[in-house]
Amino acid sequence: MRSTAVNTPTEATTTTAPGPGREPRTLVAALLARAAGPDANRPVVTALDASGDTLETLNPVELDLCARQLAAALREIGTAGDRVIVPALPGLDFHIGFLGCLYAGMIAVPVPAFRTAARGGTTTRAERLSAICGDCDPCAVLVSTQEDADEADAELLPGVRWIAVRRPDRPRPDGAALPDPVALDPAATALLQYTSGSTGDPRGVVVRHGNLVANQIAMRDACEVEPTTTIVSWLPFFHDMGLCTAVVLPLVSGASTVTMEPATFVRDPRVWLRAIAAEDDVFTAAPDFAYDMCVNRVPAEERAAIDLSTWRVAVNGSEPVRAATQRRFAEAFRLSLFREEVFSPGFGLAECTLLVSVSPSLEPVVAAYYDRDALAEGKAVPTADTAAGVELVGCGPVADGIRVAVVDPATRQALADRVVGEIWVDSPGNCGGYWGREEESAEVFAARLAGTEDTTGPSYVRTGDLGFVDGGQLFITGRIKDVLIIGGENYFPQDAEAVAVAAHPAFAQQRAAAWPLHEDDRGVAVVVETTVRDPEVLATAVRAAGIAVAKVLPTAVSVYAVPRNKVPRTTSGKIRRRACAEQMRSGQLPPLAQWSSVRKDGAA
Amino acid sequence: MSVTQEITPELVVERLRHVLAEMLEMAPADLDADVPLSAFGIDSMTSSVLLGDLQKWCGAELRTEASLGGLSLTEAADLVVAELRQPRKEC
Known part of the structure; x- marks a missing residue:
């Protein structure tokens, strides 16, 4: 799977855009069709800044040109099938970077943003990045500008070229044979989607051009995403749901997309809601916690001023979907004319590109x-x-x-x-495997x-x-x-997590992770995040959570309170229970407070 | 056990706490009275031992299918006291 032959076209391909009424077979074919069609001058993608103002807008012709310019530069340093690291760059640089790789016939490897000029201090993110590079052996890393490329720390990723996405001085690459034929071959590899797995063990899902299109056409049809629809997304681009929602879905559906950085949403969820209110027919996708965050962070008196009546589809996916979250959100934003049937809970995973099931548009x-x-x-x-x-x-x-x-x-x-x-x-979205791991x-x-x-x-x-x-x-x-096996019966950690979180106000709406205690040591451990620091309150809270968990799981229970955002998660937002257990065991994750039904020096 | 002494829930809690602490090799003070006994490691086997001890101690005949695992010390004591106050069936 490592050989470059993986991207040799497997069937006859054509560089002409698909005719009317025919589905595009790859993402690049979809962009070519759009750039040659009646919507050529209508915006396809818009980036907002931290306050919700427009940073930049591109129409299909402009996006096509930017992607070609980058592809031409990439082909000077590599060939079809080579891997290129595409960090979650700001503005529209990720869109250009990702599509530029595809135009070049290269394999895009989306990763979280990282500081290219930073020196020293091994962060988890840098370790993960170098583990990904070790796994897929890329020829280049994309950065926004030539200045970024010049300043990049060569020691960060030895042997890898730094390539600027923006090529303002570059002539239109009319002569180059772009896009490369593999960009129009549904069976060729488009990207590696790195998923869970610990830092030292990254696994890249081999996503083919045809997987992307087939999977997001299914999303388009289930949720009736039309050319008049606007997709509003703050999801990280390196995430399977973020990539499909902000890059793939608009191109296969004819919709346009408005994006903002995840940090913008986290700092002020109102920016996302206002961007939704500004459009006529809106599709969004977000994990469950995002909806809780909106309720917690947007004051009740401000909700009436945001008109959410144009919001038609709010996909809830990538973490467990909670009925209580959806009810609470619908209740809180009824003033904003939000309807609960706008929620479309879904299930998906990177190994199937993304979508497996989703509740259709406006179904209760x-x-x-x-x-x-x-x-x-x-x-x-x-x-x-x-x-x-x-x-x-x-x-x-x-x-x-x-x-x-x-x-x-x-x-x-x-x-x-x-x-x-x-x-x-x-x-048809089922991917080709994990990169380089046949078994x-x-x-x-x-x-x-x-x-x-x-x-x-x-x-x-x-x-x-x-x-x-x-x-x-x-x-x-x-x-x-x-799964927790207790007395030969299966129990689900989500149950323990849900009752622990509900047991005390210090844990309300926080995240939790539960896992079985060491094999020879029957029982369950639950870690709950909290913003509370008062030791007396925390002591009461961990005991209340412990008793609540013991009532639903007939086994020994230990509960630990840890600071907010300390429970490890995968890039797709799933709780990494094993990693959490390991960090707790090794002392890497020191608890603020703990309680155990069986006191044995609090061993996890 | 003197017949003149009334069995109160508090007494039963203390008795259960004492027996449990011995069985589990734990300090009696570490057995939180509000925690389900299953969380201390009480399974159906140890539960039947406890039930047998209670019967000898105060005569409470809890139904044999009853497992104490899901109950806390306080809840188990309430159950025992309720059982003792029930009018005896004549055989």
């Missing part, structure tokens, strides 16, 4: 209580008794062209509706149901997520690796 949210003890035995039994139940949100029906099997991971047999198993996905790739990306091992029948991506199907809705109950 499906949420129901399922008996907790029955879930522990793998059965989804609806219950009216909310105290004995877990409230789960339906993540919509499986999108068009995608098939899901809920499978017993031990026997590989498909399970019936309302039986909990591992979610397996057969989709692991075969296990994850080419799973077959029992009895079909020798056939040419469908092969599935194993998601590692547990869930069930009920009434055509996909419900997610947890991660397979994170």
Whole structure:
């Protein structure tokens, strides 16, 4: 998989744009069609600054030109199939950088932004970056300007060229054969999406041009994203949901997109909401916590002044979807004319490009209580008794062209509706594997149901997520690796996390991570983030959380309070429970307060 | 156990705390009375030992299918006292 032959066109390709009525087969083909069509002079992408003012707007013709200029520069230092690191650059530089790589036939590797001129001090981010570089062996790293390239610290990434995205002095590269034919080949690799895994163990999902287009056409159709729709996104571009939402979806749907930096949203969520209010028909995607953040940070008296009646689709995905969050948001922003059916909960993962299931545009949210003890035995039994139940949100029906099997991971047999198993996905968005890891790739990306091992029948991506199907809705109950097995029954860490967070005001709306204690040491540990520092309040809070968790999990319980943002997460926002356990065990994550039902020097 | 002494929930909590602390090799003071016993490591086996001890100590005959695991010391004591106050069935 490492050879450059991976990007040799596998079938006849053409450089002409697709005709009317035909779907583009790659992202570059979609941009070419747009630049040659009636919308050539309409903005396709706009970047906002920290206060919500427009920084820059590009139409398809301008975006095409910028991408060509960068592609020509990249082809001077490398060839089709080479990897190029594309950091989450500010403004529209990421869009140009990413598309420039594709035009050059090269493989884009989106990563978080980092300080190129910074010296000394090994940060986690720098370590992760060098681990990614070690894994994919890139020929270049993109920076915004030539000045950035000149100032970049050569020792940061030895042997890698620094290339400026902006090439203002460069002539129009009419002579160059761009885009490269591989940019129009759906089977060629477009990017490596680095996902979870610890710092020393990055895994790059091989996403092909055809995966991007097929997957986001499914999103477009489920959510009715039209050329008149505006996509408003603050998500990081290196994140699968951020890349698909802000770069891929607008190009396959004809919609335009307005972006801002994640830091802008975090500093002031009103900038995102005002950008939504400014457009006529709006699609957004964000993780659950973003909606909580809006409620907490936008004062009630300001909400009425923001008109959210044009917001049609708010995809809620990439972390567990909580019914309470959606209700709370809808209640808080009713004054702003927000309707709860705007929420479209979804489920997806980088290994399938992104989307697997999503609730269609303006369908009422499906949420129901399922008996907790029955879930522990793998059965989804609806219950009216909310105290004995877990409230789960339906993540919509499986999108068009995608098939899901809920499978017993031990026997590989498909399970019936309302039986909990591992979610397996057969989709045109299913990616080509993990870069350079054939063995692991075969296990994850080419799973077959029992009895079909020798056939040419469908092969599935194993998601590692547990869930069930009920009434055509996909419900997610947890991660397979994170399941707590107590007395031979399965419990989900989300349950422990949810009750711990709800147990005391010091933990309200905070994040938590739960994991089983050391194997020979039965029990469960729960870490909860807090902004509180008063030791007496914290002592009460960890005890309250411990008792609450012990009531739902029949085992020894330890609870630790840690400062906000200390629970490690993947780039796609999932809680890294194992990493959290490891940091707690090694003392890297010192707790502010702790409580244990069994006192043994607080060993985690 | 003197028959003249009334069994109060407080007494039962202290008795359970004492027996549990011995079984679990923990200090009695470390057994928080509001924490479900399962969190101390009480499973169905140790629960039946506890139930047997309670019966010998005060005569409370809790139904055998009852496991104490999901209850805290306080809740278990309330259950014992409620059981003792029930009119005896004549056999």
